[in-house]
Amino acid sequence: MQKLKKKLLYPNHLFVTQDESSFYVDSNRSKCWAIKGSKPIKFISGSKAKINIGGFYTENGDFYWYDLGNKKNTDSFLKSLIEFKKDIGRKIFLLMDRAPWHKSKKSREFFQKNKYWLQILLFPPATPDRNPTEYCWKITREDLTSIKSFKNLKVLKEELDEFWDKHTFTHKMSHYLKW
Numbered sequence: 001m002q003k004l005k006k007k008l009l010y011p012n013h014l015f016v017t018q019d020e021s022s023f024y025v026d027s028n029r030s031k032c033w034a035i036k037g038s039k040p041i042k043f044i045s046g047s048k049a050k051i052n053i054g055g056f057y058t059e060n061g062d063f064y065w066y067d068l069g070n071k072k073n074t075d076s077f078l079k080s081l082i083e084f085k086k087d088i089g090r091k092i093f094l095l096m097d098r099a100p101w102h103k104s105k106k107s108r109e110f111f112q113k114n115k116y117w118l119q120i121l122l123f124p125p126a127t128p129d130r131n132p133t134e135y136c137w138k139i140t141r142e143d144l145t146s147i148k149s150f151k152n153l154k155v156l157k158e159e160l161d162e163f164w165d166k167h168t169f170t171h172k173m174s175h176y177l178k179w
Contacts, residue, residue, distance in 0.1 A: 013093035013119060015059035015173065018081075019133035020072045020099065023140070025049040025156055026149045049153050051160070054080035057133040059173050064088075065164055067157065074101040078110055081118075091117045097131060098122050132173050139169065 025047040052068035054077060064087060066080035077099075085092060096102050102122070111120050128134050144163050150156040 013091040014088060015093050016084075016095070017057050017131050017133045017173065018055065018094055018096040019131055019137070020052060020054050020068060020077070021137045022050045022052050022072075023145050023156060023160060025151075025153060027146055047149075047152075051153055051157055052076070053160070055133045055136055056080075056084050057136055057169065057173070058088075061169055061171075063136055063164055063167075063169050065160070072099070072101065074104045074106045077101045078107065085117065091119075093119045093121070095121050095123060095131070097128065098125060132171055135171050136169055139167070140164070143167070 052070070052072050054066045054068050054072075056064040058064075064084055066083055068076035068080060081094075101107060111118060123130055140160070140163060144159065145156075150159065
């Protein structure tokens, strides 16, 4: 990681990847356990309610998440980025995908205005497998949201918060960033 930071000429910045994801009240996977020979029963409420999350995974293995509200857009992205900056209190070197809200005029103006504490690099097109934050979403789905439905959005948010508070992601960022 140090070699990569030196190569990018920002050794004092915290190296961070970012991504957004949605989690639904009802499980969105069709796998479940059942006794052999019995018909599997999947309990769902029929709700399409979801929570949009912006996640930041740091070179230290820390995961920060922020509720983006009803929509993933430029305003919710920038709000989560500002909150993240306040939480860590450091300069940031941010790698992120090419979502429209990351490349919007408003985002580009924000990046330019705040370049003293924020440096941006976009992942190559169509490379979600290179973003370590995607692995955080994968583990969350496998261990929590794909195996059950939730009573409502409040319960879903509480369980996500509890899961991320207790769970330590151990994947190394350097394994993903081999360009």
